[in-house]
Amino acid sequence: MRRNWVEQMGQNPLLLPPQVQAGNGSAAISKLLTERSITERLPTRELARHQAAALSDLARHAATYSPHFIRRLASAGLTPQSLAEPGALTRLPPLTRRELVGAGDALFCTAYPSGHGEHSTTSTSGSTGEPVTVRRTSLSELQWLVYTLREHLWHDRDFSGRLAAVRANISQPADTPDWGPPCSLFFLTGSWSGRPASWSVQELCRWLGEYDPSSLLVLPSTLAGIVAELDRTGQRLPQLRWIRTLSETVTSHLREEVRRVLGVGIDDIYTSQECGVMATQCPEHGSYHVSETILLEVVDAAGQPCSVGEIGRILVTDLVNYLTPLVRYEIGDYAEVGGPCPCGRGLPTIRRFLGRERNLVLLPDGTRHWPVVGFHRWGDVHDIRQFQFIQLDRQTILAKMSAPSRPAPEQEARLTTIIQEELQHPFAIRYEWQEEPLPRGPGGKFEEFLCRAE
Template sequence: MTAPLSVNSAIAGIAWPGIPAPTGAGLLAILFQLEQSQWWAPEEVSRRQRDQLKVLLSHAGTHVPFYRERLRDLGDLPADDTWPTVWRRIAPLIRAEIQAADAEETMITQALPPGHGELRQIYTSGSTGKPIRSVRTQLWELMWSAFTVRDHLWHRRDFRGTFATLRESGAGKALYPDGARSGSWGYSSATILKTGPMASLNITTPVEHQVEWLRRQDPDYLLTHPTIAQRLAVHCREHGVELPRLKQVITISENLKPEVRSAVRHAWGVPLVDIYSTREIGYIALQCPDHEHYHIQSEHVFVEVVNEEGQPCAPGEVGKLLVTSLHNLAMPLIRYDIGDFVEVGPPCPCGRGLPVINRILGRTQNMLIMPSGQRRWPLLSSANIESMLEIAPGIRQYQLVQKAPDLIELRLAVTRALGADAEARLAEWVRTKLGAPFRVVFAYFDEIPRTAAGKFEDFVCEIDR
């Protein structure tokens, strides 16, 4: 049974039903529409997206210098179902173009319609090596809040519970032993709802201290990166640590490996819910409430998954993801190639008309370059990891880094030193897994470094091709 919701009332003398402030009323109005639109037929969703894209193109072509030339010969989107063919005449947008246009001050709108509010800017984490500035509006942030709350509602979270986060990676922030604490789950939820507290801890904290902190917080929900969730789950299972109130683990930021769900389930007996988003776009897809695949958030973004010829991928096919933010008129990102590859899924049995992504494979930099020059995904399955740990049970962390076309560096954090025999067997494991006679060198760390945003990837290609 879903816990009752308590809406914050901004009107003196009214405790229930709550009447929110104007921003909260706007948020509730969006959520009311999202509750209906998730059940629409895909054709209706597509028509509504076309209507918003026409508005976006008109604004960008008129008020954003970068797009005046790019959209000059496009014309209007047709009113019938052929409009995607015209849409695909727009060239995909890459990061280098955004950086160059932003440096020339041609990427930001010269005028905004009334009601979009002030401009806000952030920078991407630069996990691709190419960070970009993103400018958005207060209205975009309101939309972002709506999808934050949708995720909570979809997964039937009890807003009265304690929400713990292990995501802060900034130096000196949310430090052990206390971390940081606030009285609500954050701006998005607290704008309209009464919630329990939120506790945060820096992810650079050693795992044993993270576990000790979690036991003190005794949270109902835990949000963190997949690699952190896996390490916590393994540590808790090995040491018999229970989190008795924990109901769900929520993961963000990194690509989710199947073994993370398994580790969480075995350690704590709770489900894992994953979120697919980027800083510059916001929410792209949320995990289905009834299945482990993802629903594209079509009311917020227009997503295309295309093959090498730029044509739409069918269910079961893997392609490059192009995404258009529907409501950011401050700095429109139209057919933006974020560098991710995903697998398209068939319609969901849950009945929602929102398109399905089966799995998220990651970015080009996570693709292995074979000696032939061909690129492929070096996906590490649970069985792969088990076989590696059979060779060297003391491995705490691992990372494969392709340094040259014929060279793989295996980075390890271990509880005890490995001998020559174990290294030789691990080198052969790498060659067998990757399917080529790579040279393998070893590098040892106390803790394998994460990116500035706290992300961790088990394979990285450092070859610039």
């Protein structure tokens, strides 16, 4: 059921300009993109004021039409009006994936503004073992297109070249004459070609060599395998100028390898099926700018906001989804808080995204931290093309290594010393060596560090 709340549309620059409906395609995108060129330059405090107003509007709506959200507010002793007051949001307990799944239909709103367009249902891949389903409106999808196009424009990309995509959601090879929305709605683009992430890196490299794209959209783990194979064979992609990644963590090691082998950088996008485009990298300074319609909190173990330079859990609030109230949604990732960006944009920043808890090393005393493994020091010891660490227990790590040959015992011992120094604990390191690239998991994903210890 949709209701005609026209007065709600266009009053806040984070929603939709007046007289524009979410289903109007290029007109709506153009209007919103113009708004974003203004909101991205707002002083941080003014942007926060608009976000607080948007949160208050969302809370009033959800408190009327979502039974689950009504109970959440009541149990926290909050009202829709008080939720947007300074410091009040932290009193609302996070919405976990398990709670989201368990809420069932009570989570969703029974009505939403007519200006938000049609609605659709989407499900995540369930990489945490808890697949979730959310309902989104056309306005939610529109924001995704706007932030995608803005990211292209920020990085001054040439749309006339060929775009290659390697995605987990591509099941069969596909080719189209243009890039598709949003780019093809405004620009004459080159062709698009997509391949499944489940293809072997050898197959992907052969295809990329034949297609020779100027832009590549790819999972970081797939990119790591491609770069390792290109480095091994000496093959290059002469037209490649831009690489965009999403869905997984981009490590500094991968950035260095891509720059060394292909001579280009990585522009990463922080997205999810639940919330769309949440943050994109600054073209000048590399930090991640959080999208205007996303409240992204980083909190410590006690649930308190992290300061600049601190690492904590991510809680996301989607300010435009009036069908599924994702307020303080614990998406499962960790991030390091950034400071003001010298580029002049007032958008909040994240210095880096660090993956999930399962990607953190677990020390014997129960503390966790991001696993720095010293890969930048390995080159002086042995030629290692790819690696994956699996922490088996609090004292043992299995190191799977892809290399042209197995190192001598003294080299292996030196690697162990480096890894122990970087991980800040004398773990027992068990090695498995192979010449072939390491296999990827379901959907073509790959994790460089995986903790199975408890």
